[in-house]
Amino acid sequence: MKNFCLGVDLGSVSTDMVLIDESKNVYKKVYLRTFGKPVDSVHRGLKELFRGEKDICVIGAGATGSGRKIAAQMIGADIIKNEITAHAVAAAQVCPQVSTVMEIGGQDSKIIFLNDGVVTDFNMNTVCAAGTGSFLDRQAERLGINISQMGSLALKSISPTPIAGRCAVFAESDMIHKQQEGNSTNDILAGLCASLVRNYLNNLAPGRKLLPPILFQGGVAANKGIVAAFEREIGCDIIVPENHDVMGAWGAAILAMEKIASGAKTRFRGTQNLDGNWQSRPVICKGCSNGCHVAVICLNDKPVGFVGNRCDGFLRTIKAANPTQIR
DSSP states (O other): OOOEEEEEEOOSEEEEEEETTTTEEEEEEEEEETTTTTTHHHHHHHHHHHTOSSSSSEEEEEEEEETTHHHHHHHOSSSSSSHHHHHHHHHHHOTTOOEEEEESSSEEEEEEEEETTEEEEEEEESSTTTTHHHHHHHHHHHHOOOOHHHHHTTTTSSSSOOOOOOOHHHHHHHHHHHTTTTHHHHHHHHHHHHHHHHHHHHHSEEEEEEOEEEESSSSGGGHHHHHHHHHHHHHOOOBBBBGGGHHHHHHHHHHHHHHHTTOOOOOOOOOOTTTTTTEEEEEOOSSSSSSSSEEEETTTTEEEEOOOOSSHHHHHHHHHOOTTTTT
């Protein structure tokens, strides 16, 4: 029996999971789309992650991402951390000397500055969709190409077409206009990559010099056109980790392992509920005047957790009804 730690990164676009061994290396990973159903995606991901695995023992679990509270309730997380911390921890595992981490996810983007593995500054863009994975997915679909081909096609460009990239709406309109002018798909894609990279740097690191080593993380890091555009704009090589798509989950697993190593007892629920019926039920709390819209996480019709409350009123209410279920 081998010991592993579980990490879950639940985002609005993707749900990422990893199992790491005692050396903090990724043993197995899962990357799937959330499709607006976070409870279902966590359930599907766990079933896929543990499929065929027998001689393993999960000694700890961590959760991160915008849906980390839901994921934590479902898996029984020992630690819940924000994405900045999780991505920084995983980056330092890959490259201890890392100075800059660039991450572009499905709905947001972020930049993290580190010194000796410690976060010194960061910035996030959760307002504009331009340059995020969902925007690039939409443009690939509109152009009739597979998203996995976008980067390689952009690298074939002979004369990149200038594209307005400071806004997702304007970028799409400009791309349509440039198509109507007869510009090739490859040139438009190359121009889009360059424009989105400039937008990222202007929004997240205005006036700052990005120092190497620089790691590029998130699903968009698989786009070779974006990577090439970053290297041209910054003027140095960009490192794309092998597990760039699950770095948040990896960081959460590492943090969980470190907590368990300090002597904490794991809260992990185990794998016996993989075939259970997980649901999220909306409830308006009447415990106080806030009237919070609470999502109750249920396993086989029994509440095991909840998210969305702003005070302890709902906790007192539901514990009174189900004292042994909520923890």
